[in-house]
Amino acid sequence: MQHYVDRIVRDSKLPYYYQLYVILRHKIRRGEWQPGDMIPPESELVERYGVSRVTARQALEALANEGLIERHRGKGTFVAYPTIEQALTRIISFTEDMRQRGAVPSTRVLSASLVPAPEDIAGKLGIDPGDELVRLERLRLADGEPMTVEESYLVHQFCPGLLELDYRSGSLRELLEVRYDLRWVRAKQVIRAINAPRALAAILSVKPNAALLFIERVSFNQQDIPGEYLRLYHRGDRYSLYNELRG
Amino acid sequence: MQHYVDRIVRDSKLPYYYQLYVILRHKIRRGEWQPGDMIPPESELVERYGVSRVTARQALEALANEGLIERHRGKGTFVAYPTIEQALTRIISFTEDMRQRGAVPSTRVLSASLVPAPEDIAGKLGIDPGDELVRLERLRLADGEPMTVEESYLVHQFCPGLLELDYRSGSLRELLEVRYDLRWVRAKQVIRAINAPRALAAILSVKPNAALLFIERVSFNQQDIPGEYLRLYHRGDRYSLYNELRG
DNA sequence: TAGTGGTCTAGACCACAAA
DNA sequence: TTGTGGTCTAGACCACTAA
Structure with missing residues (x-):
């Protein structure tokens, strides 16, 4: 936790998409983004973290697979409400x-x-x-x-x-x-x-x-x-x- | 089942990756490819079905997420043994x-x-x-x-x-x-x-x-x-x- | 060394939602 | 019309495995 940084480490052994996945998951887990909140669109993540859109999407897809976010075409990406x-x-x-x-x-x-x-x-x-x-x-x-x-x-x-x-x-x-x-x-x-x-x-x-x-x-x-x-x-x-x- | 075809329908409303996913799943379910078998490498799927590598990988990733196949870098992609x-x-x-x-x-x-x-x-x-x-x-x-x-x-x-x-x-x-x-x-x-x-x-x-x-x-x-x-x-x-x- | 899957890029067109 | 996510492409470099 104390090693957490809000950016992609270029010479890390970890893939960019995984680093971004951890970063976003962290923001959701610690409540910086609450259930129902819209998270930044892909275009912003691309700019903010300096990765390609495909890479950003790979991170978002992992979060969606785990049910942490919901994606809606035309509307945006939102933090999911936890379910039983x-x-x-x-x-x-x-x-x-x-x-x-x-x-x-x-x-x-x-x-x-x-x-x-x-x-x-x-x-x-x-x-x-x-x-x-x-x-x-x-x-x-x-x-x-x-x-x-x-x-x-x-x-x-x-x-x-x-x-x-x-x-x-x-x-x-x-x-x-x-x-x-x-x-x-x-x-x-x-x-x-x-x-x-x-x-x-x-x-x-x-x-x-x-x-x-x-x-x-x-x-x-x-x-x-x-x-x-x-x-x-x-x-x-x-x-x-x-x-x-x-x- | 009777509408099954072993190719990508270009003007279908279904995305290519999904069509390919269904095709590959079908071959596994009906036993054409048995557990432990290696399935064609990405390069062959790209040629055979006329899609880009990214698209082929998207189909393979879906199968891997469901546990139907296992992927090993350097070795290949294999039909998984079903588990309870x-x-x-x-x-x-x-x-x-x-x-x-x-x-x-x-x-x-x-x-x-x-x-x-x-x-x-x-x-x-x-x-x-x-x-x-x-x-x-x-x-x-x-x-x-x-x-x-x-x-x-x-x-x-x-x-x-x-x-x-x-x-x-x-x-x-x-x-x-x-x-x-x-x-x-x-x-x-x-x-x-x-x-x-x-x-x-x-x-x-x-x-x-x-x-x-x-x-x-x-x-x-x-x-x-x-x-x-x-x-x-x-x-x-x-x-x-x-x-x-x-x- | 050859073949495999893993990662990454830049760019394109599309469908959908909201203003 | 604008902004969103969904799909698709061609091409690149890499790491790992096996011969």
């Missing part, structure tokens, strides 16, 4: 997720400890069984009502000493980025429906055997190395996923 | 879905009738309550074992007389395309976990209250008009969805 659909294509935090659904999020830490990696999780993370993992179990609430139990396993090597920090009050995601320069850039997940075991049912305030939306996710860091294994148990009666398909 | 991930971004048939999972699909029609549209479904389809719908209830089996109950509501106006045709033996999807020129180009869906009601449980051979992955889907035709409302009840113990997220 992003929950199924983008890695977003519980906080973001709930805000998009119009609910007030809160969190209770159920347990936090260092554990040796069980065989199955070690396999998914590509580490050796017994390697140190941070296990963090949290209850997520929406408008004060239990919504989701989150069971997270972080490779301790990537965030040594995490449990000594204040992981309870703020966003874990931010903490990992600020203190360890650790971000999840990609993730794979499997979605299933399961019946709630008794213990989980009690925590979520549902009947035993109530249907839960169960998600297992492996997240990859900037070097494309797996760093987190996550289990999400969403209440079936309160949580749903939305997405769009193409033909 | 497509189940969450593309509209695919149960048959395709099961084949990708390595199972043998089969179908039993449970009921088929004309019904007046209930209010809730009419709302989702943008029609008036009472309008005619084709209701088709089918049990889908994988390797002979019940997997999914599919409850489909088709706007009868788009496929008049469908029930007099042979919708039982072949693919419904193909029938709609061939006889009514009807294709679903886009769909919205909501995914939830529910407990199986007794009747559904019996059909799916699971215990009452077993967890099901429940999907509600509205599909849109070529004119972007809703034409089908679908309810999918997947067995939680046998069916899962896979997808990838970006950071």
Whole structure:
């Protein structure tokens, strides 16, 4: 972030279109351009950043593909309003997720400890069984009502000493980025429906055997190395996923 | 399908890159090019179809974005091996879905009738309550074992007389395309976990209250008009969805 | 060295929206 | 009529792979 500059670096190894993509994405993410705002037309980007129109369009196309902007011939290019659909294509935090659904999020830490990696999780993370993992179990609430139990396993090597920090009050995601320069850039997940075991049912305030939306996710860091294994148990009666398909 | 030609139509209203995209996709879908095959290099496509390199690349990029091909600098462009991930971004048939999972699909029609549209479904389809719908209830089996109950509501106006045709033996999807020129180009869906009601449980051979992955889907035709409302009840113990997220 | 895809340019014509 | 994004071209240089 601190290396951010608002211009194309000519002798960079990164392609111009990618540099421009990052610049524009940054302005949207930090709110300099708000949803609904028109962003500068192609002609202006061409002048301002000194690239050809094709190159500018390549950057804009990438943003459009991700749903961050909408383009309208004759009218212009506009910052898109975030939709819940992003929950199924983008890695977003519980906080973001709930805000998009119009609910007030809160969190209770159920347990936090260092554990040796069980065989199955070690396999998914590509580490050796017994390697140190941070296990963090949290209850997520929406408008004060239990919504989701989150069971997270972080490779301790990537965030040594995490449990000594204040992981309870703020966003874990931010903490990992600020203190360890650790971000999840990609993730794979499997979605299933399961019946709630008794213990989980009690925590979520549902009947035993109530249907839960169960998600297992492996997240990859900037070097494309797996760093987190996550289990999400969403209440079936309160949580749903939305997405769009193409033909 | 019968209008397919293996060349760019110059005076078409469709852009060249899109025509080329459809042509190449067609060759992949029908198996003319198999997964792992190298497809002609850009230079050959440029010659063969009489378009510029930029235009050819635009078509290839669209295919790459959808995961149908993989491009490798210095090596070439190759047909990708299909992954289950497509189940969450593309509209695919149960048959395709099961084949990708390595199972043998089969179908039993449970009921088929004309019904007046209930209010809730009419709302989702943008029609008036009472309008005619084709209701088709089918049990889908994988390797002979019940997997999914599919409850489909088709706007009868788009496929008049469908029930007099042979919708039982072949693919419904193909029938709609061939006889009514009807294709679903886009769909919205909501995914939830529910407990199986007794009747559904019996059909799916699971215990009452077993967890099901429940999907509600509205599909849109070529004119972007809703034409089908679908309810999918997947067995939680046998069916899962896979997808990838970006950071 | 030859062939592949990746990036970039300058310039053109078009369709669409708004004034 | 003006300004926007959509499409298309010919040509260039580069990086990577394999022979």
